Amino acid sequence: MSMAAKQARGKKANDAIFATNSRAQEAARTYGKENVLIGTVGSILDENGDIVFLKVVEDEFRNLPRNEYIAYAPIEGLPEFIEACKQECFSESRPNAYIEGIATTGGTGGIHHLVHNYTEIGDKVITADWHWGAYKQICADNGRELVTYPLFDEAFEFNFPALEALTLELAKIQENVLIIINTPGNNPTGFSLCESDWDKVLDMSKNLVANGKNKVIIGIDVAYIDFSGEKEEVRRFFKKFENLPKEILGVACYSISKGFTMYGQRVGCMLGITSDAEVAQEFFDINQMTSRGTWSNINRPAMRTMANIVHDPEKMKQYEEEILGYSKLVEERAAILEEEGKAIGLPMLPYMGGFFVTIPSDAPAEVTEELMKEHVYLIPVSRGIRVAVCSVPKRQITGLAQRIYDAMKRVGQL
Incomplete structure (x- = not known):
């Protein structure tokens, strides 16, 4: 029996991004975050793998007057x-x-x-x-x-x-x-x-x-x-x-x-x-x-x-300096993946900016499941594999193209 109205019956959230991220976080707790590559959710992580909160933003947020919070x-x-x-x-x-x-x-x-x-x-x-x-x-x-x-x-x-x-x-x-x-x-x-x-x-x-x-x-x-x-x-x-x-x-x-x-x-x-x-x-x-x-x-x-x-103006200057640094960091990570991918013939959709790079694939779920065996967590999307370059440190981005390429070969994609 359903108590829901007709237009609401059968609705269910199946969010692959957060489900995969949960598996990745559990793996990090089990094996140590340095041994797990998490390229799932679109948040900037620094080179230590910690989520970024711009300092000027954090300082301003934490020091608001009491009434501004409530x-x-x-x-x-x-x-x-x-x-x-x-x-x-x-x-x-x-x-x-x-x-x-x-x-x-x-x-x-x-x-x-x-x-x-x-x-x-x-x-x-x-x-x-x-x-x-x-x-x-x-x-x-x-x-x-x-x-x-x-x-x-x-x-x-x-x-x-x-x-x-x-x-x-x-x-x-x-x-x-x-x-x-x-x-x-x-x-x-x-x-x-x-x-x-x-x-x-x-x-x-x-x-x-x-x-x-x-x-x-x-x-x-x-x-x-x-x-x-x-x-x-x-x-x-x-x-x-x-x-x-x-x-x-x-x-x-x-x-x-x-x-x-x-x-x-x-x-x-x-x-x-x-x-x-x-x-x-x-x-x-x-x-x-x-x-x-x-x-x-x-x-x-x-x-x-x-x-x-x-x-x-002074806070804005600090903000722009901080955001520029992290923007360049994301660009550098994407560039490593692109350059290494191009060198081995890994297909990749055109990247011009943003948090994500996508590798086209006819079997994205199979490829990402294969990568999870190596503690590499990426997101399967329709006809592709999404890599959150915003969240993967450069030391882990290095060699990732090869790992994706090898996983695609193992499941018959290349």
């Missing part, structure tokens, strides 16, 4: 936090547009609100085939369907024709077309759209809304933006969201989980970018209301911590 925050978020998110998300490339912000439970909360408020029950939502698995769960839990296009063409470049074909097909049956693009530093591949790729996406959107029948909402999941290259360079594409038709709404889903190393605090901000004042006000109103109806308000101390740092 008082409620406004539903839409602290005003200083929203402005800090605009500053950090866009930096020198803030679009000349109407921009409204709503605090969310991490970047995930912004994705949820996009699906909930900009599509109808039964609608389809577009993203790439290589995507974070929670997108599908968010859509399904809201009565929507996630549909995908192949991210890469045969040359492993952005497959814009595939996105265009799927978008035009969907526009025939839906007024609103929601496209979620995880860039820069796509999870799980590390791929990023270049500026010419963005030109194609926005030109397509402009041509589509010119018919007077459709509206396009572009959700940009920028969770890994602080680990995807030089700060200003990876943000330049935001300027392209200026002067767009009012039927195109850009929404950056920004998170302080990665850049401010406060993963478990669950704080982010969705930033709506539009040329129309009414659309901006609607964005604020409907997403604030949905926040009230889901989590009410979010973590005040984390918001205050981030805002205090961003609005203090």
Whole structure:
């Protein structure tokens, strides 16, 4: 017998990432963490294998006034936090547009609100085939369907024709077309759209809304933006969201989980970018209301911590020095894996930044199970093996490509 409503029956969370991480942690306790390679969860670990908490962030967080830890925050978020998110998300490339912000439970909360408020029950939502698995769960839990296009063409470049074909097909049956693009530093591949790729996406959107029948909402999941290259360079594409038709709404889903190393605090901000004042006000109103109806308000101390740092030049200088150091560390780890993989012919999807590198595979579960025999814990994803280079020390990254290659051979993959 089921007591659940029809739409809830049969739901069950099967999160391979956290399940595999639990096995990895148990192995580390049994055999010693120096003998176990854990490349599972997307958190930065230092070269000693300890989770990173930026010093300037930790100091600010631990020394807040008492009331900042316990008082409620406004539903839409602290005003200083929203402005800090605009500053950090866009930096020198803030679009000349109407921009409204709503605090969310991490970047995930912004994705949820996009699906909930900009599509109808039964609608389809577009993203790439290589995507974070929670997108599908968010859509399904809201009565929507996630549909995908192949991210890469045969040359492993952005497959814009595939996105265009799927978008035009969907526009025939839906007024609103929601496209979620995880860039820069796509999870799980590390791929990023270049500026010419963005030109194609926005030109397509402009041509589509010119018919007077459709509206396009572009959700940009920028969770890994602080680990995807030089700060200003990876943000330049935001300027392209200026002067767009009012039927195109850009929404950056920004998170302080990665850049401010406060993963478990669950704080982010969705930033709506539009040329129309009414659309901006609607964005604020409907997403604030949905926040009230889901989590009410979010973590005040984390918001205050981030805002205090961003609005203090000296603290901001310390922050940027720290984050740059760890960003370079992640890049160095990825480079070791790439170089060693290339030398032995290990296939690898294009990596440009972010926390993860992915090796394509037709049998990812079998390969990762084989690697676990050697106390190597990686994540099987659809058609690939995800390596969290953010969390694996360089001494363990060295030689990992060979270990993956050998495991793939043993299970008949190479």
